[in-house]
Amino acid sequence: MEFEERLNAIATKVRNQREAIVTEEATKNAFVMPFISSILGYDVFNPLEVVPEFTADVGVKKGEKIDYAIMRGGEVQILIECKKSTEPLKIEHASQLFRYFAVTNARIAVLTNGEVYEFYTDLDAPNRMDAKPFLVLDLGDIDDSLIPSLQKLSKEVFDLDSVINEAEELKYVGSLKRAIAAEFREPADDFIRLFTSRVYEGSITMKVREQFTGLVTKASKQFLNDQVNDRLKTALGTPGFASTTSEIEAKSVSSHEAAADDLDRDTEIVTTAEELMGYQIVKAIACSEVKPERVAQRDSKSYFAILLDDNNRKPIARLHFNGKSTKYLGLFDADKNETRHAIDSLDEIYQHADNIRASIRSYA
Template identity: 75%
Template sequence: MKAALAAKVRQQRGVIETEEATKNAFVMPFISTILGYDVFNPMEVVPEFIADVGLKKGEKVDYAIVKDGEVQILIECKKSTEPVKIEHASQLFRYFAVTNAKIAILTNGEMYQFFTDLDAPNKMDAKPFLVLDLNDIDDSLIPELRKLSKDVFDLDSIISAAGELKYIGELKRTLAAQFHEPEDEWIKFLTARVYSGAYTQKVREQFTTLVTKASKQFLNDQVNERLKKALGAPSFAQNDEAALAASVTSAPVADADLAAADGIVTTLEELEGYQIVRAIVCSEVKPSRVAQRDSKSYFAVLLDDNNRKPIARLHFNRTEKYIGIFGADKEETRVPIDSLEEIYEHTVALRATVSSYL
């Protein structure tokens, strides 16, 4: 169900422009299909819920979810075109203190932030303990989300786990940010473990490049291993001289790469797409022979890092995504895709392209 809702969000986000449309298209289906409550039963889901707070009279929170006759969950919605920010949660903060609810949700229909009162009793925390992104679902969170569903609703269990969830989530997001764009402290921390010389400005500049490249290669390797296991592909040993040489990057080479990549941003989605293509064609060649090369207009997947041997091109730098497939004449055919999973639909063509170069 979560996958179906995520697909709906991807397909319809372009035409959802108001808060009401966001609630109808995304939030109500979330309450119904994911949490399992009847959105048309006012004894379970109360829209435009009112609870007077001090001098604030008649203010409303978008939804209150009732379980066993008590308000248990409060939901505040913003339109999908806006990012989710804590500044949008003023009503949630006020209502949290005057109702029995122990869970508050702030959402734009795509991102769902779950709050409770870990820091002070009956006062909503400023930071969520759980963040669900329908565009990038973390499956490890699904069992915790399930505890809030109507059939199970184990509030004590999720509250007891909320502290760990909160800090694990923050740590994961912090690590992701460091992998994407490492900060000086992170660079210095890693440099000190592999370099014994003085940490000068020149060394910092060189290792900024090296840490960034090493992070991307590490993520590539992790994703590739998971994909190979999922596809049942053979695991080739990569200890031959050419593969070893390719895995070693000197500072001068890294500097040259950085200069060449000026203005080019390699996204995680492109890297994931590359790893999917790589995993597909490793039935024909060793994974070490499948290379990537990013440019401003497309992300290329090549055999032997040779421009004359293109396997695929990922055109992700635009609203409509395409995968470029190559035939026997090496002419590119662009095929629109809505998700990375659709790359698997071109398995036969991708393998045939690689086989034609062998």
């Protein structure tokens, strides 16, 4: 199983079992130990690799324990402190990590509740753990851009120097992305004032600020939707395409709720964000031939199927992603024989728009 597939499998496990895990010990057994084993690749039952309840006397603090220490070559490389999954992580939870980081050889410290993993190092001062993580992995919403750096901490390809070199950029880019996302969700006063001053020439009174709070929030959301829809609309490619259908599709492709409703409920099947985005692109292309509601999807263990009228005998395309390094778009000829086309990015689906439309017309 590929690294991304294992990561998605852990994410599914957390999602399915989260409600049943209410203690710290249960969090360790159900979530953290499988993460150490299947994602980081260390044998949790081998004390030469993973030491549970790791103890090191720290100043006047005697007998304090850290939940796990990951060893390489007889030296501590990674420290892991766990909290129960029902608690959001706070920097106050990391007090033992701060102390242990200074008295061991560890360069990486991890604070986790089994769903969110915060990775720390010592960018700000040598041998002193930073107050902010350089990498935050949320299994409920995996950021694919973090996967290569996370993989470098695994036993198989352990590359600590490379991770430390990337840590500063990861730290600030990640923080900026979270800050930008927070502004779009709930704009701060400074954000509102900045854009209000760009478009409003009068004095920014309390009444004006209240009015523009709603306007800036609305404009921000519309801007994000427009960016997504503009890219998807390029797939339609027909000058005379009816505006009413465009409006229907624009509403469709910008709806996270609609995509979520499409997910297969089979807990052994992992439907990824990339598959859903690929589905929406194919759906947008198909809308030049049929109404959007006729384009359906079914996920399976081996591929993500896109069908006309939810009919297996009317395949439009298949997405062969499944966490592999090379992704394939499966297209069908008049005899329903599938040919796989390697793609490096979702944008390349647009290049096959004519084939997708031809498949739909063959079923007319």
